[in-house]
Amino acid sequence: MSENVSHRPMPLASGLALVLCGVSTAILAPTLDQRVAIVAALAGVGLVVAGGREFEAPVPQGRLWTALGAALVLGAILRGETLADPRQSVELVPGLVGMALVGLGVRPLGQRVARRFVSAGLAAMVVGVALVGIFEAAGPLRLLGATAAAIAAWDVAEHGISLGEQLRTDAETRSVELLHTGTTSAYGAVTVVVALVTYEYGATGLPSARSSSCFRPRSLCWRCSIGDRRHCHVVE
16 A cells, blocks of 8 residues: 555544544633634644645645644643633643644544554543543533543544545545544434433432431341331331
């Protein structure tokens, strides 16, 4: 197989992967300043990725556009690090770094290097989720949603790389890429819903604190055995 890296990865899958990275980061970073930084970083990564491709449509390309994209990404990350509330920085910066790494992975590169960048991007986003969970005690919906979107981004990027290894980027694979992205996203959404339902209702059948108040040595609950149930705190 030719080593011409301009044949991979697929452009549509690359763009969808970056969008999912943005979604994952936005779930953890809800404020306006954070969202502006996410949009700026997403635009910058898009310019960097487009700079290594050839398009029939008029897409901004060239070294100047690539440099502008890199500046936008760096500016967004620096902005995230200088937010007034350190907790907002924790929410934002790992996701932006992960987005940038995934962007480098879906830019035409060698196979091994591309996959390593994408995997590193996933790792950065998962670290961000963990930090938010540890330092902010965020709810399960935010944590599960951000994790599912990050994994979906990784999977879509890997799929785009795999298709690019087998086919040229001008091959008609949009339906395949869209179907794969939709299936992956739907699976992630279902997984989040099932996990939330399990979290909320999975322990319904377990004894509560009150109902287990008489789960003690027999000698301490002897009154129950003689029928004096007024002094036994068992909930019927």
